[in-house]
Amino acid sequence: MAAESPVSLSQPCVPVFKGEDYGRWRLRMKTVFRSQELWELVEKGVPEGEDEVKARESKKKDAKALCLIQQAVDGPILDRIEEAETAHDAWEIVKNLYQGTSKMMTVRKQALGQSFETLQMEDSESIQAYLSRVVVIVNQVKALGHKLSEAEVVSKVLRSLAPKFDFVAVAMEESRDMSTLTLDELGGSLQAHEVRVNRSLGKRGEKALVVKAESTSSGVKEKGNPCASPGWSPTRGRGRGFIRGRGRGRSARGCSGDNKSNIQCFNCKKYGHMKAECREKGKQV
Incomplete structure (x- = not known):
């Protein structure tokens, strides 16, 4: 059996810097x-x-x-x-x-400090993604010679969580010692709560869909609609009224209400004449 050659650490693998990060x-x-x-x-x-x-x-x-x-x-x-x-x-x-000279470092440090103070978690952002953003800024501040304490970072994260985590933040502030809580511990607790919050929001969404489906199938309409039938439509039947006839009822199109001049003869289908006119021609009215 061949003997294994020892691993040499005399020439370490160095990262190549190209002007970024x-x-x-x-x-x-x-x-x-x-x-x-x-x-x-x-x-x-x-x-x-x-x-x-x-x-x-x-x-x-x-x-x-x-x-x-x-x-x-x-x-x-x-x-x-x-x-x-x-x-x-x-x-x-x-x-x-x-990294800049001492004057440039001071300006960059102030800009990063402002970025840290204005950090805010987005509603659709996950806990892990938000903590990654926080850590990036904290490390940038640290690289400039100013180290933020663990308590400052933890307090900032709790203050800037999305509204759906408000009750979690309050509960943790009441039950945990903020001076000893680390960012890793906070991240683990928030991720555990995130699973429950997302599960609860998912159940609410499913319940809303079920209620909407039941309302549609039972024919419930908007308030003020006099017809509860699911298939009812005020324009159903190509513009016809409740009485059959191409867009008109018993009276003439644009009828003025004159019972004599605008009555339609159902025998000759004419308007504006009396029934006697058809009777004289031997037509039965």
Whole structure:
């Protein structure tokens, strides 16, 4: 049986930064540097005043960290850090380009703080999708050097839930200690309640459909309709009235109510003459 070869961690897999999502790339690279014991050197630079042996070792580590940074950026960004002699210099160049200077960071921090305060869950949005939006903004604020406390985030989520979760938020605020409740615990509880809320809303919708179907089948009409028959229509029969005849009753079209001049003779079908006229012609009226 062949012996298994050990897994080498000397060359970690680095994420390539292309100018987007700097905060996430920085987080991953920070973990890579820590796994190689290089983060302190990248963050603070090569220490001065060391003896020759330690200085040589520090320069070797610095070259390794610089190599990782160069591998972790694409061509246009690599051109910007070409002149950097140390890993710290290269790291600061990328940081200033995509995170900004201290003044720019202050402006971005204020904008993100406003975005955090105006967060609101949509009626059709799921708990998981909304919490993902919250976490993205919290991480962006954290990347700028300001960390929101767990209690602040939990309180904001409870205040900004959709109206259908109002009773859940009130119950949790009354029964749980908000200072010790974590965002993960809150998310798990809200997702459990979400299943029940959606189930309840589904049952209400089904009940409404059943009531509507029963009302339609029983012939219940709008208020004020004098006819309860389901098939009744005021225009049924091609414009005919209640008395048969193409659009007219016993009187003439546009009848003025004159019982003599506008009576139709049911023998000759003429209007405006007396029945005696037909009788004289030998026709029976």
